[in-house]
Amino acid sequence: MTMRNQPTARQVRLGSELRKLREAAGKPAKEVAGLLGSSSAHMSQIEAGSSGISEERLRRLAAHCACTDDELIEALAGMATDRTRGWWDDYRGVLPQVNLDVAEAEHHALFLREVVITHVPGLLQTPDYARTVFRYMRPELPESELRPRVEHRMRRRTVIEDNNPTPYETIVHEFALRVRVADRRTSLAQLRWILDQIEQGHATLRIIPTDQDGFAGAGASMMYMGGPVPRLDTCLRDTPTGTAFIDAEPHLAQLRTLFRKVEKATLDPAMSRDFIHRLTKEL
Numbered sequence: 504m505t506m507r508n509q510p511t512a513r514q515v516r517l518g519s520e521l522r523k524l525r526e527a528a529g530k531p532a533k534e535v536a537g538l539l540g541s542s543s544a545h546m547s548q549i550e551a552g553s554s555g556i557s558e559e560r561l562r563r564l565a566a567h568c569a570c571t572d573d574e575l576i577e578a579l580a581g582m583a584t585d586r587t588r589g590w591w592d593d594y595r596g597v598l599p600q601v602n603l604d605v606a607e608a609e610h611h612a613l614f615l616r617e618v619v620i621t622h623v624p625g626l627l628q629t630p631d632y633a634r635t636v637f638r639y640m641r642p643e644l645p646e647s648e649l650r651p652r653v654e655h656r657m658r659r660r661t662v663i664e665d666n667n668p669t670p671y672e673t674i675v676h677e678f679a680l681r682v683r684v685a686d687r688r689t690s691l692a693q694l695r696w697i698l699d700q701i702e703q704g705h706a707t708l709r710i711i712p713t714d715q716d717g718f719a720g721a722g723a724s725m726m727y728m729g730g731p732v733p734r735l736d737t738c739l740r741d742t743p744t745g746t747a748f749i750d751a752e753p754h755l756a757q758l759r760t761l762f763r764k765v766e767k768a769t770l771d772p773a774m775s776r777d778f779i780h781r782l783t784k785e786l
Contacts, residue, residue: 509600512748518549518550521550521564525550525564528567528570535568539563557583558583572732578732589610591606591610605746609626609728612662612669612730613669613730614671615662617674618725620723621682621724622636623693626660626662626663627697627708668705672708672709673706677710677712681782694782694786698776708776710779711765715768725762735750737749738750
């Protein structure tokens with residue numbers, strides 16, 4: 504197969520999972536490569552995501568590694584044969600690869616669970632809100648670069664708005680809803696948009712009020728994405744160096760626990776909706 508100059512996060516994940524299968528079985532790369540009629544170097548490329556693998560070879564690899572998890576094998580085969588060209592590909596060479604990877608990961612997720620402390624979640628932002636955030640964080644961007652970022656963020660919303668929406672549950676801190684990233688008009692329009700998304704069933708939202716006792720999760724922001732099997736779940740977290748894709752099971756287990764802890768500090772969805780209504784009247 505053709506070598507990839509810049510594999511996507513999904514392609515890298517597939518290679519990583521195949522490496523885990525091989526290592527769990529105690530099989531050296533050279534042995535598995537020989538079984539597949541390939542070389543050790545090519546096996547390394549497959550496991551790095553820089554080269555693809557056919558479904559037939561993937562199933563032979565799984566059988567050789569004595570993997571009996573049929574659901575996992577089917578999910579990996581689906582990843583290996585997926586040739587989806589999503590809307591995010593329109594931005595290849597226009598936006599950083601991570602922007603495309605996030606959209607692709609959301610597209611393939613079976614559910615989305617998000618915690619946001621300082622800003623309105625990206626999937627619920629209005630164009631004016633998103634533009635203000637991008638302009639503030641990157642004041643050097645010319646309009647020609649700012650525009651596709653805003654457009655990309657708006658198109659990400661299709662994952663929760665199309666005919667077969669992905670279940671989306673988000674936890675937002677009151678602070679994020681109160682802070683005026685721009686002006687009163689922008690804030691009011693943003694709150695009304697969130698209410699509209701809730702009422703249309705596009706999102707389940709819970710609020711952490713500022714007067715909530717026992718909430719120490721200011722650094723808990725995350726986007727947790729459900730995979731076709733739990734082992735293929737993914738979590739996105741922002742770091743000082745950019746967005747990190749987390750897929751190691753011990754870390755995922757910790758983040759699932761963190762989400763449940765944060766959830767305990769929230770108002771229920773009905774109370775959260777009423778809370779936002781009150782905020783619109785205060786503006």
